Amino acid sequence: MRRIPVIPTLVVGVLIAVMLALGFWQLLDRAPKKEAYLAQLAQNPARAPVAFPQAPDDRLLFRRTTATCRPPVTIRRAGAGSAGFRLIAECRGGMLVQLGTSRNPRAEVPWQGGAVSGYISHAPDHRSMIESLMRPRPQPMLLVLDRPAAGLSANPRPSTDAVPNNHVAYAVQWFLFALAAAIIYGLALRRRNRAVVERARPR
Incomplete structure (x- = not known):
């Protein structure tokens, strides 16, 4: 019977879960917030003038x-x-x-x-x-x-085109990292199992 190594599998599983969580965080949390922020910035040039801020405040851009x-x-x-x-x-x-x-x-x-x-x-x-x-x-x-x-x-x-909005791309990157980790670990397990089978064959 082929046994799957427990500790390495748990470590890789946790890493994949973290990468997936980061991807969903970018997609479901960061991206909508950035869209709302950009919508606010698009309206800022038409708002009433304000005093120049003494401290940085991104809500006042434009x-x-x-x-x-x-x-x-x-x-x-x-x-x-x-x-x-x-x-x-x-x-x-x-x-x-x-x-x-x-x-x-x-x-x-x-x-x-x-x-x-x-x-x-x-x-x-x-x-x-x-x-x-x-x-x-x-x-x-x-x-x-x-x-x-x-x-x-x-x-x-002033233009919102100058404001980075890469959260969907970041989400895709995290999902691809998770997929790559799963594929690489799967191939490593396959190679390991082949080696175990080869050693178990009678000579």
């Missing part, structure tokens, strides 16, 4: 806002995909303002701050994926100007 950028101001560049580079001003006190975009990697703008208006978005996060996982923290906010600073191209309009 809301219109006004603020004052206090000098001194330092300006840095960040990648903007097909738009080239975005120029971001850091105001006294730490507030960030996206001034506009440029295809010139050396673009400079003599902007000194003052009253600003636009919408709330995420500031670039330059941390590595590993650091983001090991030390999670809310992503800083910035104010994206309605009208770009002189010499720069206009900033993109």
